[in-house]
Amino acid sequence: MKRWTGRPITRFEDNMLLRGAGRFTADLPSPKYMRFVRSPIAAGKIESCVAPEGVVMITAADLEGVGAIAPMIRKFGYVPIEQTVLARDVVRYTGEPVAAVIADSEEEAEDFADSVMLDFRPGDAVVTAAESLLARAPFIHPGMDSNVVVRTAMTTPGHQAAMAGAAHLVRAKIRSRRQSALPMETRAGHAAFDVETGRTTLTCTAQMPHLVRTAIAGLLGMDEADLRVIAPDVGGGFGQKMSLAAEYVVLVWAARKLRTTIAWVEDRRENLMASFHSRDIEIAVTGAFDADGRFLALSGDVTANVGAYAPYPNTAAVEPLMSFTELPGPYDVKEYSCAARGVITNTCVSAPYRGVARPAITLAMERLMDKAAVVIGLEPAEIRRRNLVQKFPHTTPAGLVYDDASYTETMAAALRAADVPGFRARQRDALAAGRYLGLGISTFCERTGYGSAAFAARGMDIQPGWENVDMRMDASGKVTARIGASPHGQGLRTTLAQIIADTLGITPAEVTVIHGDTDDTPYGWGTFASRSLVISGGASLIAARKIRAKLIDDAAEMLEAAAADIELGDGFARVAGTDRAVAIAAIAGAKNGFADEGFYDPLGTFSNATHIAIVEVDVGTCKVKVEKFVVAEDAGRLINPMIVDGQIHGGVAQGIANALLEEIVYDETGNILTISLADFLAPTAHEIPPIEVLHRETISAATITGAKGIGEGGTIGAPAAVLNAINDALRPLGVEIDEMPATPARIFAALQAAR
C-alpha cells in the first residue's frame, strides 16, 4: 500500500508558476491606479497638502468616520496607539502615507503624486530607542507619558541567591540592527467595486485574508459580508504581508466611494521605506554558572525599537514580549529574571518577520554560551551539552512547556557533520599562514504551531490560533479541502494533499486544496508563525479521519466484514489479508460523496535545531566568507522532505543576510538611507554557501500529525552561528563582535579598537 507522507513528491503549485501563468495581484488589469504621497520627514505637523486642479486626491480630511488602526493587548502596561490610515495633522515617520491620488495609469499616478504640494512644520525626530528613552525626548503619541508602549518584568524567587552564589558571572550584550523581510513581490492591492451587488473584492498580497476582511470592514464600518478578500499567488511574505497595510483600507474606501476598480502596486522604494521593518533589538544577558559551567541563573534586559505605530493584529508588543518569554531557549534555566520594553520612535512600524525576535534572542544566548565557554575553559559544544534540557515535558521559568524533542542528539549530529576536530586542525594550519577561519555553533528551540491559548496569554484582543478545514469527497472519490490558512510559497497544497491522501487511501493528485478566498474558504488565520502545516494540517487530518470513518463503515457493509478489518489504500477499501475490495470511488458514488469538517487549536510544539557555520574572515578587506553551513533539525514528522529542506535553505539564507549584510539605516533626522537594493544588500547565490541539512524526527504528542513547524527555524539559528564563527576566527586578535549585521565596516572598527 503506497504511503505518501515522507515522500519528496514534486509540488502541485509548480506547473503554473513555471509557465508564467501564476496569478499575482499586480497582474490584474485596472482602469484606475492609486499612488500614495508619503511624508518626506520623520516628525512634524502637516501645514498644507494641495493637489493641482483636476487631480483626484484623498487626505485624512476626506476619511471622516474611518477608524484608526489600533490593535490592543490588555496586559503588560500596553498603551494603545492609533494610526489613522492617512496621516492626520501629524506625521511620525519618513514614508508615512499622507495622501492618495488616483489616475488612469501608474505613470500618471506617479506624476500626480509628485505634483502634490506638501508643507510641513518639522518637529524633532526621535530615531533610536536610547534617544526615545531620554527624559528630554518628546512624546511621540498624545496621551502617553513616555515613549514606552509596553513593559514587563519577572524574577523567580531564588534568582538573587543563585546569582550571588555563582562561580562565574558572564555577560553578553548584543545588538540586532533593523531589517526588512524583503519579499520579492512588493505589496499590492486591487479593489473592485461591483455596482450590481454593492460588494467590493480586494485582491491583495496578504498572508491572512480573512483577518484583512475583518479589519477593513471594521475600520470602514461596513458589513463584513460586503467585502471579499482574495490572496492569489503571493510572492513571498515572511511576515511582512501578515500585518494590515493602511494602504488597503484607503483603496477599499476609494473603490466604494468612486464605485470603480482601483489598483495600488507598491514600488521597491516604498517597500523598503514604508512597508514593515523588524528586529531593531538590544539584549543584555548575564549568565550565572557554577564551577562546572552549569547554569544557575539567567538575567535578561530587552529593548526593542518598535517604530511609530502598532501593526495589526500583533501590536507593538510582539518583539519585546517574545524575547521576554522565550529568552532561555533550549537551556535548563531554573532561576530567571528579565525586563523587556518596547519603545516608540519616529521610524517605520516594526512587525513580525520570519523568526520575529528569536534571531536576536538566539544571538544573545549563543554569544553568552561562547563567552562562558572561554571564561570557564570548556569547548563551546561541551558547555551547551551540560545545559541543554534533557527531560521532557520541561516547564520554563516563564511558563512555557517544551514537548518531546532531541536537543542533545541533534547538536551531536550537527557536530559530527561539521567534523569539528578536522576543522580545528585546518584552522590551526590556516592561522599559521595568516588566515582566520572560525566555526560557530548555534543551538535553539522554537515555539511553533501554537493556537489561540498562546495569543490569549499575551492578552491580545485578537486571538488567532485555530484552523478550520471544510472537506468534501465528491461522488467520484475526488477530494476538495478548503482551508483558512493562506500559503504563499510553502507548498501547502501539496503537503496537505499528502496527509489527506494517506488518511483516505487515495493519491495526492486526487486532492485539491483551496485557499486564499474569503468567499470560498472557512474563516481562518492565514499563514505565519510556522503554524500552517501543524494547525491546518491537523485540521485536515481531523476532517479526513471523519470521512475515513464513513468510508470504512460503508465498506464494511458492502464487503460484509467488520469495520476493524477494513484498510484503505491505493484507491480501494480492502478486507485486510484478503482480495475482497471495493473502490473508494464506488463507496463515494453510492452515497453521492461525503462532507465533513476539521477544527484544530493546539497549544503548540517546540522544534529544535543546531546550526554550524564555518567562515573565513579576510582581515585585510574585513569581508566574511561563509564556507559551509550545517543544519541538524528536528521538526517531528517530515511530510515532504523536499519542501522541508527548501524551507530551511531559504531561512538560513535570510539568517546569513541578517548576520552579514542587511540593515535598514536612518540618519539622525530620521531620514531613511537604504531605499534601494543597491543600499539594502540582499544576498545573491555568491553569498550563500552549500547548506547541509540533517533531520531527526521526534514524534511528539503535542501535534496530531507528528509534524512540528519548520518555516522560521533557518532564520532563527543562522545569525548566531555566523557571529560565533566570526568571533572564533578573530579570537587570536582579541576581537569580539556582538552586533549584526557584522559588516566589513564593523569588523574593521573592531579590529582597529583591538590594535
Place this chain on the structure above:
Amino acid sequence: MILDVNGHAYEVEVEPRRTLADALRKDCGLTGTHVGCEHGVCGACTVIVDGEAIRGCLMFAVQAEGAKIRTVEGLAGETLHVMQQEFERHHGLQCGFCTPGFLLLAVAALEQAPELNDAQLLDVLAANLCRCTGYQNIIKAVSAAARRMKEG
C-alpha cells in the same frame, strides 16, 4: 509599434517612458514577466532580447522595436522546457515570483555558452535575487538542466 514576443507580433502604442517589462505586462498581457525592484538589481523582470538576457525594467519598450523578445510564456512547448522541468524536479521555486527571471537568465546563458561549468553558472545566477530558496535548489536545477541541454 510592433513588439515581436515569442514569435507573435503585438501591436502596441506606448509612451516613450514605458519600460519593456511594463509593456510586456500591460500592453501585451504577458504577466509572467515580474517586476521586483524597477532599478535593475533583482532581475525578476529578466527576458531574452535578441539572444541576450536583459533587465526588462532597464530597457524602454521602444528600444525593443525590431528585436526578437522571449518571455517565460514562450519557454514551454507541448511539454515544459528542460529548464522548467529541472526547476520542478529540484524544488527550485517556492513562491514563484523570481522564477521566470531565473529561468530566462539561465536559458540565455546556456544557449550562448553550453559548456559553462558550475562555477561559471554560479556567477551567472548571482545576477538575480531569490528570497525563498537560498539558491541551493536553483543551482542544482540549472546544473542538471545544463547537462541535459548539452546532451540535446
